[in-house]
Amino acid sequence: MCNSYCRHLHRYTYTRVATHFLDCTNGNLDHFSIQGIQRLIPDKREGDQIKKLLYLEAKWIFVLATRSPMGLNSEYDVSCYF
Known part of the structure; x- marks a missing residue:
């Protein structure tokens, strides 16, 4: 392993x-x-799952304060979500 x-x-x-x-x-x-923090359950009626996954990732970057200068995600562009 x-x-x-x-x-x-x-x-x-x-x-x-x-x-x-x-x-x-x-x-x-x-x-x-x-550590998993949220599970995205696939739903046929919910639309684009990748878009939803990227939105949740951006949400958790802000909730956990891992965006620079506080964290390590300075190169990850999340402006389109917020």
Whole structure:
């Protein structure tokens, strides 16, 4: 399992989140976890699911205050949602 995570992290070391993780933990996966915060249940009548998913992602970036200067999402354009 570690090999899979290590390969995944190695592929994305140029993103701000990956750089932050590697700088703060030296890549120690004991400090790595993923937490789901909301589930998007597919609905045939609801329209474009990708658009809804992007909207929810933008919402949580603001709710959790992970947008720069407070956080790491400075390059993510969310102006079209708010």
